[in-house]
Amino acid sequence: MLAIRNIGELNVVPRGPVGGRSMGDVEIVANAAVLIRDGRIEWFGPQAELDAADDCPALDARGGCVIPGLIDCHTHTVFAGSREREFVQRLEGKSYAEIAESGGGIRVTVEAVRNASCDELVELALPRLNRMLHRGVTTVEIKSGYGLTVGTELKMLEAVKRLDALQPIELVGTYLAAHTTPREFEDRPDDYLDLILDDSVLSRIREDGLAEFCDVFCERTAFDVPRSRRVLLAAKRFGLTPKLHADQITQCGATLLAAEVGAISADHLENTHDKAIAAMKSAGTVGVLLPGCSFYLGVDQAPARKLLDADLPVAVATDLNPGSSMIESLPLVMSIACIQAKMTPTEVLVAATANAAAAINRQDRLGAIGKGLQADLIVLDVPNFDRCVYEHGRDAVRAVVKNGEVVVNKNL
Numbered sequence: 001m002l003a004i005r006n007i008g009e010l011n012v013v014p015r016g017p018v019g020g021r022s023m024g025d026v027e028i029v030a031n032a033a034v035l036i037r038d039g040r041i042e043w044f045g046p047q048a049e050l051d052a053a054d055d056c057p058a059l060d061a062r063g064g065c066v067i068p069g070l071i072d073c074h075t076h077t078v079f080a081g082s083r084e085r086e087f088v089q090r091l092e093g094k095s096y097a098e099i100a101e102s103g104g105g106i107r108v109t110v111e112a113v114r115n116a117s118c119d120e121l122v123e124l125a126l127p128r129l130n131r132m133l134h135r136g137v138t139t140v141e142i143k144s145g146y147g148l149t150v151g152t153e154l155k156m157l158e159a160v161k162r163l164d165a166l167q168p169i170e171l172v173g174t175y176l177a178a179h180t181t182p183r184e185f186e187d188r189p190d191d192y193l194d195l196i197l198d199d200s201v202l203s204r205i206r207e208d209g210l211a212e213f214c215d216v217f218c219e220r221t222a223f224d225v226p227r228s229r230r231v232l233l234a235a236k237r238f239g240l241t242p243k244l245h246a247d248q249i250t251q252c253g254a255t256l257l258a259a260e261v262g263a264i265s266a267d268h269l270e271n272t273h274d275k276a277i278a279a280m281k282s283a284g285t286v287g288v289l290l291p292g293c294s295f296y297l298g299v300d301q302a303p304a305r306k307l308l309d310a311d312l313p314v315a316v317a318t319d320l321n322p323g324s325s326m327i328e329s330l331p332l333v334m335s336i337a338c339i340q341a342k343m344t345p346t347e348v349l350v351a352a353t354a355n356a357a358a359a360i361n362r363q364d365r366l367g368a369i370g371k372g373l374q375a376d377l378i379v380l381d382v383p384n385f386d387r388c389v390y391e392h393g394r395d396a397v398r399a400v401v402k403n404g405e406v407v408v409n410k411n412l
C-alpha cells in the first residue's frame with residue numbers, strides 16, 4: 001500500500017486511444033492524493049477525502065503535479081557503436097538519405113551490433129534505460145533492426161528480454177529485421193526476406209515471447225510497399241501486430257499500407273498527406289510522431305496539427321537511435337513537439353502516455369490514471385504540467401512509481 005499525498009495538480013489522463021480533437025482535455029484534480037494497492041490505483045481524489053490509515057507508507061508530492069509514467073513507444077535503444085561522424089557530415093550539408101545511400105547510416109550500426117555479444121548489448125543499453133527511468137519513462141518499446149541476419153536480430157530481441165528483467169522499466173520488443181537490406185543481399189531483397197520471414201523464425205519469436213510487434217521501414221532507401229506488405233502479413237500470421245516506419249522521407253504509400261494491414265501504428269509521418277491521414281483514422285491506426293528525429297536531422301516537423309484536427313490519436317516518442325535521433329530524453333522531445341510541431345503541453349502529455357500506450361497495445365493497463373489501472377506515476381517538481389514544458393530542458397522529475405513501487409525518489 002502507498003499513498004501519494006500533497007499533489008498540487010493530479011492530471012487525470014484518460015485511457016487511450018484519445019482522438020486528436022480531445023487530446024487537449026485532461027481533467028485536473030487540485031490538492032489531490034492517490035492510494036495504491038497491489039500495484040494498482042485503488043483510489044484518487046481530493047486529499048481531504050483520502051481514507052488511509054495514518055501509518056500507510058506515503059510519498060510526499062510537496063505540491064508538485066502528478067502525471068502517468070511516460071511511455072516511449074518507438075525506440076531503437078539496443079545498439080552498439082556511435083555515429084557522431086555522420087552527425088558532423090549532416091551539419092556540413094549532407095542529408096540523412098545521401099549518407100545512407102553512400103554506405104553510411106544504418107549499416108554502420110549493423111556492423112557494430114553484429115560484432116557485439118548479447119551481454120555487451122545489454123551492458124550498453126542498461127545505463128540508457130536507467131537515465132530514461134530518471135526522466136520519468138516507465139515503459140519503452142525497443143526494436144531490433146541492426147543485426148540483419150536471423151541470428152543477430154534474435155540476439156537483439158534476446159537482449160531486450162534480458163533487459164526487461166534487469167531494471168524497472170517495462171520493455172516491449174518489436175521485430176524490425178526489415179529495417180534495410182543488408183549489404184550481402186544488396187540486389188536480392190526478396191532472398192533476404194525469405195530468411196527473416198521463415199516460419200521457424202517467426203514462430204520462435206512468438207513462442208519465446210521475443211516480440212509482440214513487427215515493424216518495417218517502408219521507404220525508397222529500404223523496402224517498397226509490396227515487400228513491406230509481404231513482411232507484415234507474414235508476421236501477422238504468427239501473431240505479431242504490424243507497425244510501420246511510414247512517410248518519413250518520401251510518400252511511397254506506406255501509410256495507406258498501414259491502414260490496409262490494420263497496423264496498430266504508423267510512425268514518423270513527416271511527409272504524410274490527407275488521404276493517408278483519413279485512411280489511418282478509419283483503420284484505427286495511431287499516428288506516432290518523432291519530433292526529436294526531425295529536430296535532430298534539421299528537417300520540417302510532421303504536420304501534427306493536421307493529424308490532430310483530423311481527430312487521429314497521436315502519440316509522441318523519441319525514436320532513440322544512433323543515427324537520426326540520438327536523444328534519450330522523452331521530456332525533451334515533448335518540448336520539441338510543443339515548440340516546433342505546435343502541440344499544446346496537454347496534447348503532448350496525452351501523446352506520451354495514453355496514446356503511446358495505445359500504440360503498443362497497453363491502453364487497458366498503462367498510460368492513464370483511473371481506478372484499477374496500473375500505478376505507473378511520476379511526481380514532478382512543478383505545480384502544473386504546462387510549467388514542466390515551459391521550463392524547457394530542466395529535470396522536473398522528483399519521483400517515479402512503477403507498478404506501485406517507488407523506484408526513483410529524488411526527494412530523499
Ligand code: NIG
Nearest residue numbers: 106217245319321322323324
Ligand atoms: O526511425 N527510419 C529508420 N530507422 C531509424 C533510423 C535508424 C538509423 O539511422 O540508425 C529511424 O529514424
Ligand code: FE
Nearest residue numbers: 074076245319
Ligand atoms: Fe525508428
